[in-house]
Amino acid sequence: MGYADPNQIGTGLRQRLYSRAFIVADPVDPSDRVVYLVLDTQSGDTAVRYGILSGLEELGQDYAYYGHHNIAVTGTHSHSGPGAWLNYLLPQITSKGFDQQSYRAIVDGAILSIRRAHESLAPGHLSIGSTKVFGANINRSLYAYLANPEEERARYNISSGDDGSVEKDLTLLKFQRASDGKNIGVLTWFPTHGTSVLGNNTLVSGDNKGVAAYLFEKSVIGDDTAADGFVAGFSQANVGDTSPNVLGAWCEDGTGQMCSFENSTCSDGRSQKCHARGPFFRANDKGTSSCFEIGKRQFEPAKHLYSQLNQSPNPVRGRMVKSFHTFHNMSNYRFELPNGTEVETCPAALGYSFAAGTSDGPGIFDFTQHDGNPNTTSPVWSVVSGMLKEPSGAQNACHSPKPILLDVGEITSPYQWTPNVVDVQVLRVGQLVIIVSPGEATTMAGRRWKNAVHDEVSRLFAAEPKPASPVVVLGGPANSYTHYIATEEEYGIQRYEGASTLYGPHTLAAYINVTLSWVPYLSSVSNRPPRGPEPPDNSNRSLSFIPSVIHDAAPFFKSFGDVVHDVEEMYRRGSTVGATFIGANPRNNLRLESSYAVVEQLDAATSRWRAVRDDGDWHLVFSWRRVSELLGTSEVDISWETEPWAEPGRYRIKYFGDAKGFTGTITPFEGLSSEFEIAEE
Template sequence: MARSHIAVALGAALVASLIISQLVINLGFPKVEFWHWRLDQSYHGTPQTQFLGEKQSGEQADDPASYIVGVGKADITGPVVELNLMGYANSSQIGTGLRQRIYSRAFIVGNPSDPSERIVYMVLDTQSGDSAIRNGILEGLQAMGPEYSVYGKNNVAVTGTHSHAGPGAWLNYLLPQITSLGFDKQSYQAIVDGALLSIKRAHEGLSLGTLSAGSGKISDTNINRSLFAYMANPESERARYGDDVDKTMTLLKFTRDSDGKSLGVLNWFPVHGTSLLGNQTLIAGDNKGVAAYLFEQDAAAIADAAPGFVAGFSQANVGDTTPNVLGAYCEDGSGTQCRLNDSTCGGKSQDCHGRGPYFALNDGGAKSCYEIGKRQFQGAKSIYGDSGSFKSISGKVRSFHTWVDFADFTFTLKNGTTVHTCPAAMGNSFAAGTSDGPGAFDFVQNDPGAPSNPFWNIVGSAIAPPSKKQRDCQYPKPVLLNVGEANTPYPWSPNIVDIQVLRVGQLVIVVAPGEATTMSGRRWREAVHNQIEASGIAKDPIVVLGGPANSYSHYIATEEEYSVQRYEGASTLHGPHTLNAYINSTLTYLPYIADDVSGTIQPGPTPPDNRDKSISLITGVVYDGAGIGRSFGQVTKDVAPNYAAGALVQVTFVGANPRNNLRLEGTFAAVEKQNGDGTWTQVKNDEDWELVYQWKRVSGLLGTSDVTITWDTGLTQPAAGKYRFKYYGDSKAGGKITAFEGTSGEFSLA
């Protein structure tokens, strides 16, 4: 579906999908209607003449290393309760609160003398980019006035950090919608609105500046979760690399000319957003969200960092990586490692789980997540501080985007063989899941045969039975779900995929719509690097791969990995030649990022836009009740008067459903510290990892609920003093939503 462990609820999801389809036919569900949030229409951006004027006044007018640069960040936290989390495809993983808000971070680079030469690279704390989200962003930019017309399809890249702990129900295709019970416009709109706001803030802050790139090795943050498949790649190829996953982080620094301050950093490093496990239900940005938070917090103490410093931790060739760096073990009491070839314990996948640094804490992966995020932050900070290793970026700003139909894309390999891709399909091992999130049924990885339970043949045939041509095309993948030819009630998975590349000087960003495995990413980058050098587009290019982006197209395994049919190969949609098709398409259009571009790239076939077709079985908030003798925001379990440093401090309030108001750019929970004059200052809020907001339904009939706020004072060692909690909520009654506040008792922290 839409993430690597979608199979966790596959059986229930498939049955649900059939029911949904029949309901649509029989009952005629209404279409989802959309509204498009408008930014302040009185704002028309920074006039381009400002940059032209600055250049004409003598500020590096002819320096190819001088760009206009801007960074922006905005809240995209959707519903934190009563909605399925996006990533593990576990229909029982329903949000119950918030560990840390999630964000969109936008990075703009442009040519000061030519407004048309711009790129926008977006890093969203979501499972991936997506067609629905990207369409919403592009439509929003068009509505923001002529100043934003420079941003469009060709130069805007929407990537996700691949967190598995964000709200779901915002994707374009049916398959990832199944476990979330369809499409939720509140979840969708929160992401689109926040993404637009992050671009607006980056645009408003545009200034003359420079870019520089550095790199460094982070050795303790990722391992290969599918080593058996990786080993199928040629030994001679594997011998060229010291590791079975990429350990190098590439970091881009944005520096403002006027004062030499750093506006932010954008880096690429591959590690799955699966530190937080499938059994935890709090919203967060997973390890990359933590890494970005730590860098942005730390920037306040960095002398050359500007206020509003933004840190983007983007994914790379993430497909077969895992943050569970201790390896995969059998959680059946044996304590043995899972079987290498199929990640099973006693022949079943359910007991095979990857272990993070603090797996023994049984905290849903929270401490392991923080640790893996901290390691990425420390690696990025080390690169940032090593100024001698940076290379200045100079040269043209270029970009292209097109769509290619991979349902039957014919092309020629380097050896002269003509091959083609296939309509999208999932294999048996897709349903087995991975050691980060095993499947719930009788499937195992590395399984090229027929399902052991004939029920799955019936289900697969009911969706869209694969033809002999499709089975032959996908071979050796046994087709479990023929999703590329399933269009009832609307398309299940993408056949039309994005091909996009951004260039700033010698930095070239390959924007991948799927999760490229380690070796796939290496081959793709190398092919682009070689052609750029051979064609003279740039000398000594720095090629990075970012994704999953734009339209989520699941996995991209090498042909050799595909032949093994572990999870990654089974989830490579378009057959064994998928990777080579992406490489071929990318190289075909590379001339469009040359200095002297001739002609206009054709947009390609238009993929389906399912936003106005998507089903939603997600119910809204009907009403909230405080309960007899109680009021909203009332404390029901107060704090103690005194706590030692390192203690967990907790309070419970009479709550209301947080879906009534997402409080974007705000907070549900806060900690305040008393000042010497008796006033109070907020010191912690929803952005902070150590402050957790949990919501619990008490009575569905009465509409009552509790909110518990917990502060882990041991994480950041706050100063001694007097503190209190604040709770900000919104209740619904008679269709009206009313804001309220709650305040805990005061407590001293020694």
């Protein structure tokens, strides 16, 4: 969904987006199984999850094992994917509504990945381990993090390189087939935002998590220990206050100063010129180089840990596979804190600092983090806020100290703007316990949630034969999108994360309370908790103002696929090869499981051409632009950033397109560049 900027309209592909499915089943009782999906999307989603469940039901009895209770739909939180597929109105606004094509692509891809995982189910072994990842995340709201108790923070302050302000631990689960001992996949959890690629980018990619998965899957091709079709899932964790832009937030105003510590503003007192910097921020490539580097920094320690587990397996102990899922209404939920104090959550609302954005993606106008309120912003915003829904005195008191900008949880016209009903889900595989979070938990919020679950399941495990110490991870944002989950102390600071914590200061405590109440269902009991109040599925009634493709046309005396700018005859390895074709709108055919562009290499021995790159490769870029809206003409640029490992030889670029005529008929076509040579440097 990009950066919620209506002007950030997609123009092509840097990298294909994928759904990666992982299924674990109890070999004795195959009805006990869990599915963990890692989608290259901003988050999981209510409508998407409903669509997946409906699609699996249509597949018949073989898929009757799968349902609400055991399917987790998580997103890598990439900010470089298409929008207009989320269930609630608020995130749809900047995407001009809801797009069935985007929605169906995600749902159908997720179902296909589950089918492939289901069809490849076989007896196997699981190994688990953890390692440190350095240089891939920092805390972008350190001022809020420091509001947490000093004693609590000190428990996680290990060294100057691991000071506890973000989690540096990557947990990896390795899947090995028993029949031949080959590894079939890995699933990892590590927190860093999918915001390496910047807000001025218009090419689709999986951001740094997509890079990490791409590098891992490429690295095992030809490895005798890995099976064909090896799948690497790089899932998010407690990502809320993390940033991959590890050089920090700086003012792009000529002062050479870092942004203010408290509210991330610059010399003009505003946030718009405060931008976080990735490791290669000086490259004028919209964050692409930094993105690849942060992905690489996750891939390399994960691959090293994978190799260690190959040599010295650390088996997951216990064969029990359990899960629970329930829906819970977070508006006005009354419960007791562990100290006996009775508290209450609130209908969803967003504070003024929500509109300030973050240093990864600054907001607009005069909104600032931490001190944003009606007194520090234009009075226009109070009027706008009141026109949408004037929060009641009780709502203001419930959310205090958050000054409410958007009382979204109490707006139901034309349909709900944000969720009040949330997903609460936990999966168990042996001693591994996965909290499936619908929101972006901050570093400390995730720790508190994991610690509470760890203590509770430890008591549960103690009653089982040969109990093992629990390994608890948190994955998300998943199943829906409930914005952020900050600690009560961070909430009080009201930076972006606190202002985006929907259900008031006790949001985290409520999630923990509800989660712990259902933990007994992770034992040998066979029943499930009640479903709870189901949230709406808005996929068939959402508004859409996205214009359809009217028609495509080639210029006079030209044909679709003709070359406008051809390749040169010779390139040195490391240079960029490019060709431009007369094209058509790629929305005519998303070419799922296929490609818009390939690089073909001539096999000298057989004199045949074979595809060696496609638009799923990071270094092959597909870009489309409309030349004339009136005439319907467009062009496509295909560029190959030749890698240091590119094999010298003879190549050509091939383009696959689909043109829409005035009658609505869509006709496929192809384009082909001239041949060119790649030579060593």
